[in-house]
């Protein structure tokens with residue numbers, strides 16, 4: 001099949017002149033299979049169109065923000081109405097109070113809310129509040145977990161001073177003994193334990209939280225007067241209508257939110273319990289766009305949809321349909337997938353593929369059939385998807401498996417060598 005990417009290729013060339021390496025961060029296609037488009041023209045519902053007009057059924061959902069479909073009319077109308085009335089002003093709109101009430105009403109552990117722009121803002125505030133609350137410095141984090149792109153947490157070492165990473169001790173997710181050892185090492189300086197709601201690290205299988213691990217994290221914080229922080233920026237509202245750790249019966253003191261909470265409009269949030277209300281009030285936290293009213297209006301509408309519809313059960317059912325369809329298709333071709341984590345937040349890797357060569361081949365073949373998958377990052381089921389969308393993806397995957405089976409031995413993707421130089425592992 002022919003593949004024309006001319007407009008995209010042209011833009012990539014122009015970008016290389018005026019944007020470092022043409023693109024940076026998580027949306028750079030530098031580490032994706034060949035021919036993944038870098039630039040897009042349009043997004044509507046569950047579809048993306050690249051600048052050359054090719055359409056994709058999108059399982060990345062903007063890397064998380066797209067929960068109810070791109071350009072959802074009701075949510076965007078709320079955004080536009082507030083935009084016309086007043087957005088970035090000298091002070092916040094009344095919608096800020098309404099949104100804080102809605103978040104606190106939905107999330108059982110939360111007594112208060114603060115709003116910001118990016119997930120990194122929220123996780124960084126959580127870190128500062130825990131230190132302010134305890135008067136201690138050391139935080140205990142899961143090895144390999146992503147908490148944002150600030151010097152204290154970015155996964156790349158470049159530009160980071162050793163001091164930026166001071167006062168951090170690491171444990172292995174779901175491993176109670178290693179958590180206990182990290183807490184012992186922190187000693188009487190423990191300010192907080194950070195936890196991802198599920199293990200959703202890149203390149204490795206996802207893991208659901210072992211309830212014993214989550215409960216132990218809570219106990220260790222209680223014993224030592226430290227705060228438990230759950231970073232729900234990615235999984236928030238994808239797994240539950242409450243904190244994701246409500247599923248294991250553990251309440252954090254602080255939780256960070258972002259991505260899906262306003263269906264793509266720029267806003268994030270930090271929620272907290274009364275115990276650290278004063279500590280939250282006395283850090284200096286602000287930003288020029290943190291109080292913009294229009295994204296808050298979009299978030300308020302998104303929360304109402306979360307509270308009042310069966311979106312969660314539907315996305316879970318669609319996720320299971322995808323998982324089962326892909327497993328059956330792989331088996332028909334004598335192949336196997338490793339599909340890990342919750343079906344509605346799937347990580348899908350080809351089994352027996354240490355170099356990722358098969359995964360790169362398979363996802364590239366899917367992309368050329370109009371299905372946007374990722375070879376090593378978890379994906380998202382959009383609530384606007386239908387069973388027909390899932391079946392379309394499974395059919396494309398079936399054709400891609402057939403090609404993979406016929407391809408024989410494959411060489412390791414050259415791009416990954418570059419990545420190993422950049423990554424901190």
Ligand SMILES: *Cc1c(COP(=O)(O)O)cnc(C)c1O
Nearest residue numbers: 118119120146147148233234258
């Ligand atoms: C994306 C993400 C962040 C950072 O959010 P940004 O909006 O990109 O700053 C933090 N934690 C987790 C778990 C994330 O997935």
